[in-house]
Amino acid sequence: xxxxxxxxxxxxxxxxxxxxxxxxxxxxxxxxxxxxxxxxxxxxxxxxxxxxxxxxxxxxxxxxxxxxxxxxxxxxxxxxxxxxxxxxxxxxxxxxxxxxxxxxxxxxxxxxxxxxxxxxxxxxxxxxxxxxxxxxxxxxxxxxxxxxxxxxxxxxxxxxxxxxxxxxxxxxxxxxxxxxxxxxxxxxxxxxxxxxxxxxxxxxxxxxxxxxxxx
Amino acid sequence: xxxxxxxxxxxxxxxxxxxxxxxxxxxxxxxxxxxxxxxxxxxxxxxxxxxxxxxxxxxxxxxxxxxxxxxxxxxxxxxxxxxxxxxxxxxxxxxxxxxxxxxxxxxxxxxxxxxxxxxxxxxxxxxxxxxxxxxxxxxxxxxxxxxxxxxxxxxxxxxxxxxxxxxxxxxxxxxxxxxxxxxxxxxxxxxxxxxxxxxxxxxxxxxxxxxxxxxxxxx
Amino acid sequence: xxxxxxxxxxxxxxxxxxxxxxxxxxxxxxxxxxxxxxxxxxxxxxxxxxxxxxxxxxxxxxxxxxxxxxxxxxxxxxxxxxxxxxxxxxxxxxxxxxxxxxxxxxxxxxxxxxxxxxxxxxxxxxxxxxxxxxxxxxxxxxxxxxxxxxxxxxxxxxxxxxxxxxxxxxxxxxxxxxxxxxxxxxxxxxxxxxxxxxxxxxxxxxxxxxxxxxxxxxxxxxxxxxxxxxxxxxxxxxxxxxxxxxxxxxxxxx
Numbered sequence: 001x002x003x004x005x006x007x008x009x010x011x012x013x014x015x016x017x018x019x020x021x022x023x024x025x026x027x028x029x030x031x032x033x034x035x036x037x038x039x040x041x042x043x044x045x046x047x048x049x050x051x052x053x054x055x056x057x058x059x060x061x062x063x064x065x066x067x068x069x070x071x072x073x074x075x076x077x078x079x080x081x082x083x084x085x086x087x088x089x090x091x092x093x094x095x096x097x098x099x100x101x102x103x104x105x106x107x108x109x110x111x112x113x114x115x116x117x118x119x120x121x122x123x124x125x126x127x128x129x130x131x132x133x134x135x136x137x138x139x140x141x142x143x144x145x146x147x148x149x150x151x152x153x154x155x156x157x158x159x160x161x162x163x164x165x166x167x168x169x170x171x172x173x174x175x176x177x178x179x180x181x182x183x184x185x186x187x188x189x190x191x192x193x194x195x196x197x198x199x200x201x202x203x204x205x206x207x208x209x210x211x212x213x214x215x
Numbered sequence: 216x217x218x219x220x221x222x223x224x225x226x227x228x229x230x231x232x233x234x235x236x237x238x239x240x241x242x243x244x245x246x247x248x249x250x251x252x253x254x255x256x257x258x259x260x261x262x263x264x265x266x267x268x269x270x271x272x273x274x275x276x277x278x279x280x281x282x283x284x285x286x287x288x289x290x291x292x293x294x295x296x297x298x299x300x301x302x303x304x305x306x307x308x309x310x311x312x313x314x315x316x317x318x319x320x321x322x323x324x325x326x327x328x329x330x331x332x333x334x335x336x337x338x339x340x341x342x343x344x345x346x347x348x349x350x351x352x353x354x355x356x357x358x359x360x361x362x363x364x365x366x367x368x369x370x371x372x373x374x375x376x377x378x379x380x381x382x383x384x385x386x387x388x389x390x391x392x393x394x395x396x397x398x399x400x401x402x403x404x405x406x407x408x409x410x411x412x413x414x415x416x417x418x419x420x421x422x423x424x425x426x427x428x429x430x431x432x433x434x
Numbered sequence: 435x436x437x438x439x440x441x442x443x444x445x446x447x448x449x450x451x452x453x454x455x456x457x458x459x460x461x462x463x464x465x466x467x468x469x470x471x472x473x474x475x476x477x478x479x480x481x482x483x484x485x486x487x488x489x490x491x492x493x494x495x496x497x498x499x500x501x502x503x504x505x506x507x508x509x510x511x512x513x514x515x516x517x518x519x520x521x522x523x524x525x526x527x528x529x530x531x532x533x534x535x536x537x538x539x540x541x542x543x544x545x546x547x548x549x550x551x552x553x554x555x556x557x558x559x560x561x562x563x564x565x566x567x568x569x570x571x572x573x574x575x576x577x578x579x580x581x582x583x584x585x586x587x588x589x590x591x592x593x594x595x596x597x598x599x600x601x602x603x604x605x606x607x608x609x610x611x612x613x614x615x616x617x618x619x620x621x622x623x624x625x626x627x628x629x630x631x632x633x634x635x636x637x638x639x640x641x642x643x644x645x646x647x648x649x650x651x652x653x654x655x656x657x658x659x660x661x662x663x664x665x666x667x668x669x670x671x672x673x674x675x676x677x678x679x680x681x682x683x684x685x686x687x688x
Contacts, residue, residue, distance in 0.1 A: 066377040075403075124519045124523030124551050138537050156280075181296060182296070183293040191277060
């Protein structure tokens with residue numbers, strides 16, 4: 001192990017880790033919005049909306065995220081979409097994870113006991129009131145874990161944007177492996193930083209899960 | 216803007232199909248490795264002495280906490296550093312296989328623990344040894360009960376296999392890139408590649424559903 | 435003549451699930467303040483009948499009326515939605531599995547309806563909930579979450595929740611069948627209290643003794659039809675129909 005090398009390159013990695021955090025956070029926000037819309041569309045009473053929701057989810061889940069990024073970033077200019085690597089990365093990752101999150105959200109909504117809906121309806125609540133006051137508060141709790149798993153997958157998946165030359169953690173690692181020929185040391189640093197982030201997200205998910213547990 | 220013209224794909228159909236074929240081979244071999252590896256890791260973590268179990272747990276912990284892409288770089292370039300020059304294809308299969316073995320192990324470990332203790336007692340009472348009980352009674356049941364999540368991992372593996380294009384394996388993404396380097400038509404070729412992945416995905420899902428049904432019936 | 439108008443009336447109710455016809459033309463009428471118990475084997479259609487009064491099941495044909503207003507009006511879309519929400523506010527329903535909202539305290543379970551649907555002030559609703567909980571003997575549980583309650587306590591809260599809407603009729607769908615035997619009495623006691631106050635009630639039950647004690651009239655359903663009905667004294671002592679006799683013999687001897 002070459003510790004002086006590790007010491008020398010460490011600051012670059014920390015900087016790169018912040019890019020990874022930034023891109024993950026932005027993609028997460030975009031993904032949640034896309035997921036909420038897609039879940040609503042898939043569960044809507046309008047057939048065209050249902051089709052759109054189903055198509056989005058199945059196409060983005062049925063193909064590799066890497067290809068989606070390549071279509072957007074390399075193919076985009078052919079159809080008039082010119083994006084910076086960072087923007088393409090956020091949009092590509094966000095739309096991809098949104099499709100997975102849509103299923104997490106839908107699964108949680110469907111998992112709420114039917115009796116809950118019936119009870120609210122017999123009191124006289126409308127569909128919307130029932131959704132807002134009875135179904136969503138209970139589903140929110142059921143969503144925390146699956147959405148947490150999606151977020152961890154997004155964080156690790158963000159490494160893919162290195163292939164469209166976003167200078168984040170994996171790109172930085174790749175560059176230093178190429179220039180130093182010390183893959184174990186470089187991998188060690190990058191792995192450490194990823195693991196800190198991944199297990200931090202897992203902790204937050206645990207806390208949220210406890211916080212929203214129904215006593 | 217050049218406008219789109221999917222007819223540019225026609226001369227490259229052979230190359231793309233060859234890439235698709237390699238993606239399928241990659242998925243099947245890495246999938247098999249990940250299944251066997253998953254069982255081994257799960258058993259080691261649960262039953263091996265601490266001196267073996269702890270390093271494996273550490274390994275699983277690291278592999279679950281880091282991106283596959285990074286792991287591929289480590290395996291491909293790391294082995295070269297310690298003097299082992301393996302072909303990219305082998306590095307790709309090993310990388311994908313190990314990565315998903317860790318996820319399968321996680322699932323299988325829970326599956327093994329969930330097998331009713333009465334099963335173990337039943338096997339031991341007729342004279343099975345500890346290892347025989349595991350081999351013939353517990354693991355088969357754990358595998359059966361975890362087919363859906365393991366199947367989910369296989370579907371993920373198919374899509375994640377696109378990543379090995381970065382170490383130069385001539386699979387589907389790589390063959391699309393080859394065509395793009397000659398035609399400068401990324402949109403058409405990546406969309407075509409996406410469609411081929413989607414098809415492979417459908418085939419794999421249908422296969423898994425059928426397999427699950429057969430297992431269900433044979434219960 | 436409004437006093438003569440039945441509180442609940444069902445005319446020619448028919449309902450099929452796929453090929454199985456569960457209600458084969460049911461007529462039923464419950465007067466104001468009357469207590470009607472519906473008994474019958476499982477699969478007789480008694481729960482479906484009760485659920486269709488609340489429009490949890492839509493009838494294939496036939497009419498349901500509540501106090502002179504048709505429940506299953508031939509309206510569509512949003513118009514029907516608005517109509518049914520209004521009608522349901524006037525009916526209290528109690529389920530076999532309680533269906534309390536687990537994310538809300540006992541207090542919020544009870545006050546949610548009055549506050550949101552009737553615009554009642556929080557303090558007024560709190561007082562109402564407190565009064566109702568005292569009535570069902572659970573005033574001390576007002577801040578508890580449902581998961582902390584026993585089955586009998588849950589069901590009593592569910593009754594209080596239904597009563598909080600000041601319903602014209604209470605519908606009980608096997609309210610005690612999911613309870614441990616020793617918890618049945620506390621729920622039955624609450625229902626008897628309501629009976630003494632002349633609450634109009636329609637009770638689907640498999641407890642013959644309780645039906646005999648509390649009901650003014652008993653309906654025996656089997657195979658989607660009302661086989662026989664009458665006051666409990668006649669129904670239990672001298673049933674006219676063979677099917678009723680067979681059913682009662684099996685149940686009362688058990």
